[in-house]
Amino acid sequence: MMNxxxxxxxxxxxxxxxxxxxxxxxxxxxxxxxxxxxxxxxFTPPRIAVVIDKQTLTxxxxxxSGHFALGLPTPALADFSYAVGTRSGREGDKFRQLGLEPDTxxxxxxxxxxxxxxWLLLRRIPEPHSESAYxxxxxxxxxxxxxxxxxxxxxWDFRDDNADLHTLHxxxxxxxxxxxxxxxxxx
Amino acid sequence: MMNxxxxxxxxxxxxxxxxxxxxxxxxxxxxxxxxxxxxxxxFTPPRIAVVIDKQTLTxxxxxxSGHFALGLPTPALADFSYAVGTRSGREGDKFRQLGLEPDTxxxxxxxxxxxxxxWLLLRRIPEPHSESAYxxxxxxxxxxxxxxxxxxxxxWDFRDDNADLHTLHxxxxxxxxxxxxxxxxxx
Numbered sequence: 001m002m003n004x005x006x007x008x009x010x011x012x013x014x015x016x017x018x019x020x021x022x023x024x025x026x027x028x029x030x031x032x033x034x035x036x037x038x039x040x041x042x043f044t045p046p047r048i049a050v051v052i053d054k055q056t057l058t059x060x061x062x063x064x065s066g067h068f069a070l071g072l073p074t075p076a077l078a079d080f081s082y083a084v085g086t087r088s089g090r091e092g093d094k095f096r097q098l099g100l101e102p103d104t105x106x107x108x109x110x111x112x113x114x115x116x117x118x119w120l121l122l123r124r125i126p127e128p129h130s131e132s133a134y135x136x137x138x139x140x141x142x143x144x145x146x147x148x149x150x151x152x153x154x155x156w157d158f159r160d161d162n163a164d165l166h167t168l169h170x171x172x173x174x175x176x177x178x179x180x181x182x183x184x185x186x187x
Numbered sequence: 188m189m190n191x192x193x194x195x196x197x198x199x200x201x202x203x204x205x206x207x208x209x210x211x212x213x214x215x216x217x218x219x220x221x222x223x224x225x226x227x228x229x230f231t232p233p234r235i236a237v238v239i240d241k242q243t244l245t246x247x248x249x250x251x252s253g254h255f256a257l258g259l260p261t262p263a264l265a266d267f268s269y270a271v272g273t274r275s276g277r278e279g280d281k282f283r284q285l286g287l288e289p290d291t292x293x294x295x296x297x298x299x300x301x302x303x304x305x306w307l308l309l310r311r312i313p314e315p316h317s318e319s320a321y322x323x324x325x326x327x328x329x330x331x332x333x334x335x336x337x338x339x340x341x342x343w344d345f346r347d348d349n350a351d352l353h354t355l356h357x358x359x360x361x362x363x364x365x366x367x368x369x370x371x372x373x374x
Contacts, residue, residue, distance in 0.1 A: 039224040041321040129316065155359065170202055171202060
């Protein structure tokens with residue numbers, strides 16, 4: 001279900017503030033965590049900022065490899081997202097613990113979470129001060145893909161009949177809201 | 188409808204990625220713009236990053252005053268949000284053009300947008316490199332308030348009967364999605 005997304009449209013994937021799953025890997029180790037805090041900072045080139053705690057295994061693997069991936073979880077992945085947001089990868093492989101086999105068939109062979117509505121591969125843009133002072137990592141998107149049933153031709157299309165692909169937005173304490181109602185402003 | 192929000196809960200107001208309205212003022216000039224790109228970076232102290240184009244009047248007033256405000260627009264403010272996101276304050280006062288009188292009864296007397304579900308006042312944390320390289324402004328929340336019908340005791344409460352207070356999340360080109368369905372993950 002991974003259909004390529006043109007890089008010029010990649011920032012739109014996270015324009016509306018979804019929770020993301022951050023995948024990393026380095027020298028045989030791999031990890032995934034949830035991040036509620038991310039945002040695009042540029043359309044061209046597509047750049048995204050994500051808050052990743054310096055203490056995490058994700059941060060360690062990201063720094064070591066220079067790359068990371070984002071996946072946009074769907075409602076069926078709510079339990080998984082909350083679990084990987086509260087466990088530490090230092091206490092065992094979360095994919096194995098949670099019985100989910102990641103998909104590494106992507107240009108960076110990063111462990112992507114199947115069943116997401118979209119995925120992005122990024123290279124870290126080294127910004128030691130922002131990383132240190134605000135846990136804020138900047139990345140440039142190298143590749144993006146989406147499930148064509150909800151994102152096609154550079155646009156999201158939230159409908160009742162694809163509600164199982166809608167994004168999750170974390171309110172706190174494992175409670176998410178799912179955007180479903182579309183409002184078109186008069187231009 | 189502005190009820191105080193404890194500072195320890197302020198970052199939760201934007202945890203789920205809503206579009207925000209950025210209000211600024213300095214020496215008799217005032218402005219408001221929409222920003223789809225913001226995120227918390229810290230709970231305590233409450234700190235938020237917002238992408239604000241360096242060319243904008245908002246950026247100029249923010250740099251001059253050292254302060255800015257965020258409002259979280261509701262569906263009834265979709266047209267207003269799109270309009271203030273596409274016009275420039277350099278071509279006239281947007282509040283006057285759009286016939287909306289801002290509310291300045293707040294500790295910094297910033298021009299807040301009535302009818303939002305929440306409001307935050309922030310002081311700029313000077314970060315010239317992030318501001319220059321990524322248009323990313325970091326701010327620390329000094330004061331926050333919310334409409335108690337949707338945010339109370341430090342928590343969002345999205346229900347069918349307060350749908351007119353739900354947040355807007357910009358997909359692009361004036362199209363917003365409104366989160367209404369709540370999913371609670373198993374802990």
